[in-house]
Amino acid sequence: MEQAIWTMSVLNRFQPQGFKQVNKYLPGVYYVPSHTCEISPWYAIGARGKRLVKTFSSFKPILGTAITSTSTASRLDLEGETIDYIFTDPPFGENIYYADLNYLIEVWHRVTTEPTPEAIIDRFKKKALPEYQRLMQKCFAEYYRVLKPGRWMTVVFSNSRASVWNAIQVALQQAGFVVAEVTALDKILGSYRQVTSATAVKQDLVISAYKPNGGLEQRLGERGGAPESAWDFVQTHLRQLSVSKSKNGVLEFVVERDPRRIYDRMVAWFVRHDVPVPLSTEEFLDGLRTRFPVRDGMVFLPEQVTEYDRKRAQVAQAPQVEMFVADERSAIDWLIDFLRKRPSTYQEIHPEFMTQLGAGWKKHETRPELSALLEDNFLRYDASSDVPSQIHNYLSTNYHDLRNLEKSDPRLKAKGKDRWYTPDPGKAQDLEQKREKTLLKEFEAYRAAPGRRLKEFRLEALRAGFRSAWSAKDFKTIISIAQKVPEEALQEDEKLLFWYDSALTRMEASV
Ligand SMILES: C[S@@+](CC[C@H](N)C(=O)[O-])C[C@H]1O[C@@H](n2cnc3c(N)ncnc32)[C@H](O)[C@@H]1O
Numbered sequence: 443m444e445q446a447i448w449t450m451s452v453l454n455r456f457q458p459q460g461f462k463q464v465n466k467y468l469p470g471v472y473y474v475p476s477h478t479c480e481i482s483p484w485y486a487i488g489a490r491g492k493r494l495v496k497t498f499s500s501f502k503p504i505l506g507t508a509i510t511s512t513s514t515a516s517r518l519d520l521e522g523e524t525i526d527y528i529f530t531d532p533p534f535g536e537n538i539y540y541a542d543l544n545y546l547i548e549v550w551h552r553v554t555t556e557p558t559p560e561a562i563i564d565r566f567k568k569k570a571l572p573e574y575q576r577l578m579q580k581c582f583a584e585y586y587r588v589l590k591p592g593r594w595m596t597v598v599f600s601n602s603r604a605s606v607w608n609a610i611q612v613a614l615q616q617a618g619f620v621v622a623e624v625t626a627l628d629k630i631l632g633s634y635r636q637v638t639s640a641t642a643v644k645q646d647l648v649i650s651a652y653k654p655n656g657g658l659e660q661r662l663g664e665r666g667g668a669p670e671s672a673w674d675f676v677q678t679h680l681r682q683l684s685v686s687k688s689k690n691g692v693l694e695f696v697v698e699r700d701p702r703r704i705y706d707r708m709v710a711w712f713v714r715h716d717v718p719v720p721l722s723t724e725e726f727l728d729g730l731r732t733r734f735p736v737r738d739g740m741v742f743l744p745e746q747v748t749e750y751d752r753k754r755a756q757v758a759q760a761p762q763v764e765m766f767v768a769d770e771r772s773a774i775d776w777l778i779d780f781l782r783k784r785p786s787t788y789q790e791i792h793p794e795f796m797t798q799l800g801a802g803w804k805k806h807e808t809r810p811e812l813s814a815l816l817e818d819n820f821l822r823y824d825a826s827s828d829v830p831s832q833i834h835n836y837l838s839t840n841y842h843d844l845r846n847l848e849k850s851d852p853r854l855k856a857k858g859k860d861r862w863y864t865p866d867p868g869k870a871q872d873l874e875q876k877r878e879k880t881l882l883k884e885f886e887a888y889r890a891a892p893g894r895r896l897k898e899f900r901l902e903a904l905r906a907g908f909r910s911a912w913s914a915k916d917f918k919t920i921i922s923i924a925q926k927v928p929e930e931a932l933q934e935d936e937k938l939l940f941w942y943d944s945a946l947t948r949m950e951a952s953v
Contacts (some may be wrong), residue, residue: 445465446464447547449481453472454466455467455477518584521588528585528594531597532561535603541560562574579613583617596648599646600647612940615940619652620651620679621651622650623650625648662675667717667720668720672726680734684698686754692757696761713944765779767799770900783836785832785863785864788860805931818877823860823861825859830863895928899927908937908945920942924941
């Protein structure tokens with residue numbers, strides 16, 4: 443009934459081809475057309491009113507089972523740990539100005555929405571992305587408070603901008619939630635703004651996040667930042683993840699089971715609890731492989747892996763990981779995948795690598811040289827010793843004439859010479875340490891660089907620098923360097939944003 447008010451106003455457009463002339467206003471905005479067509483209430487509500495009366499006369503409300511309240515979600519009138527499940531469909535940045543749009547109807551009730559806590563991006567209200575993120579975080583923190591431990595929240599999200607997406611992710615993690623899955627939701631009809639706005643996605647995403655069950659936190663409190671705490675987190679986290687996903691009979695890669703993703707979730711959780719991260723990336727990845735079964739690049743609990751193996755046996759193909767090279771980190775990941783399958787010489791890798799460096803490359807990220815990436819992250823076989831098993835396995839499976847040869851066989855050594863391959867875990871840790879040093883040196887250079895803005899940089903150096911500054915509790919450095927980075931680059935990188943936001947929170951807390 444209330445929606446009919448729009449039709450009864452000068453916002454209603456006259457459309458010669460429109461038959462009844464009802465609901466002809468432009469949704470989502472206050473737009474007064476050159477040809478208006480105000481409709482009388484009787485005409486606008488007539489048929490609809492009769493249908494409503496009919497519907498509600500047979501409607502039997504059950505009392506005492508539901509509560510409806512209208513207030514900001516950042517201040518809920520509920521006891522802590524009382525809610526079993528939360529489903530939330532928050533605003534997605536700047537697409538719809540809810541409070542403003544509600545005004546027309548609300549003034550009839552003489553109750554208007556208080557716009558201050560409204561979680562939107564609106565430059566007229568001086569709410570940019572960081573303000574939106576803060577407002578969302580307040581709501582998520584309140585959700586976290588009222589949710590029972592170990593329970594879930596579903597967040598629907600529809601905005602294609604990476605920066606808004608990152609703001610939501612950071613807000614969720616800062617509030618204490620652990621993200622367990624992100625999936626696409628098929629909605630048949632796109633909303634008005636989804637169809638018309640250049641920045642909105644056609645498809646909605648659904649984030650499933652949980653509040654850890656309390657036991658984990660308690661154990662972390664007792665043990666502190668020991669490696670056991672990290673493995674405890676992984677153990678608890680893996681239990682929450684889908685064992686397998688399939689679409690049209692094809693098995694899909696469960697991204698949250700990717701070792702690096704699990705590492706990121708672990709780091710976020712430690713930082714959130716202000717506990718130093720006990721393991722380096724490589725130590726973590728190595729420990730993960732020895733402690734948990736891995737299948738098709740995904741990590742499982744022993745009790746989950748049998749179920750996965752059963753599913754896997756029913757399909758011909760292993761799930762494919764989608765690789766999209768956009769920065770140094772993803773370029774390294776692409777190389778790891780490539781060289782694991784096929785240890786190759788520089789000449790073989792180069793053309794394949796170049797096809798990956800396309801238009802999707804991030805704007806401010808330095809383009810790395812392939813030779814430098816190989817030097818820093820991989821090993822080259824120079825034929826001075828036995829052929830390493832990575833190359834041996836590859837050659838003996840792919841070349842007839844090289845089968846069943848010893849690792850010291852000259853034919854094998856000649857064929858293996860100058861091939862780059864992925865290091866063993868021990869060697870990988872050495873390389874990581876060396877690389878970390880180089881990255882931190884580069885970070886120092888950013889710190890020393892005069893002038894306000896950094897135009898081009900290595901995201902990996904910034905991430906390493908932030909990580910190290912964080913463990914030294916040097917929040918000032920994180921904030922000052924982050925302020926040198928162009929805003930969109932900061933907002934488009936979930937990790938940088940996370941460190942920056944965490945540093946801001948700590949600084950504010952100490953004031
Ligand atoms: C995407 S819409 C939800 C649409 C709803 N699911 C539906 O189908 O009609 C987001 C809603 O969040 C509300 N909102 C904005 N800031 C809020 C806050 N701080 N607390 C609670 N709700 C808020 C907006 O008024 C808007 O109604």
